[in-house]
Amino acid sequence: MELRLADRIITTERPAFVMGIVNATPDSFYSESRGGADRALSLVDEGADIIDIGGESTRPGSEYVSAEEEIERIVPVIEAVRKKSSVPISVDTRKCEVMKAARKAGADILNDVSALEDDSLMASYAASEKIPVVLMHKRGIPSTMQEKTSYKDVFADVNAYLSSRARYAVSNGISPEKIIVDPGVGFGKGLRENAALIARAGSLCGGKYPVLMALSMKTCIGQMTGKDTEDRLIGTVAANLLSVVKGASLVRVHDVGSCIESLDVLKCLLENGFGEM
Secondary structure, three states: EEEEEOOOOOOOOOOEEEEEEEOHHHHHHHHHHHOOOOOOOOHHOOOOOOEEOOOOOOOOOOOOOOOOHHHHHHHHHHHHHHOOOOOOOOEEEOHHHHHHHHHHHOOOOOEOOOOOOOOHHHHHHHHHOOOOOEEOOOOOOOOOOHHOOOOOOOOHHEEEEEEHHHHHHHHOOOHHEEEEEEEOOOOOHHHHHHHHHHOOOHHHHHOOOOOOOOOOOOHHHHHHHHOHHHHOOOHHHHHHHHHOOOOEEEEOOOOHHHHHHHHHHHHHHOOOOOHHH
């Protein structure tokens, strides 16, 4: 499996790329994910293929922060990581100003929870830099998104939205091979909706684009297992494995080591007759 960055191609022999989460914020829902360069480099040591750094929490109920504050939070982390590692760095932002600063500091991938909607300059900038973009589905904004979580057909709605945003990206010069889609589990969706998206992960956009699944420690895992946030690792591993079996190409996780172990097991099973993906 491979992913094309602006200046190189990264590969993995596992069934999916592992993206480790670094939240340079004081209010992320999972406290273990909060940190800076030390956390990022520890995830690199665990074997993360990509590090995803965010300076603005998008958990349900959170409030947006200014571009200036976001830049102050993430750029020093990127710069510190770049002094010691060439690991691909993804930036979780919806602001072009932030992405420009992050790119200058050494970031490689845009992870935009607004799917290029919130900043009209973002698509053309990403195209000019030839960086991969993650387009995510959400409904509303974090402070209100869990007030409306029912759908007539969640898969059809999310699929239509992501297909539309992918067309928008291409129309603005982003190469189709640089597009990744994320169904936005937990963003304006209830348990049934989240479960349906996990079960059909690889079918999004007809399998035309790699699918990123961000399930780690989320509320839906707690609803499935009855566990509090800090005790959702086993449920997270199970959900991630199912999503990969169903076609996901990237998993965004807090606990990189456990995820890698589970993917290594899946790889061995697939190589020895478990089935095809």
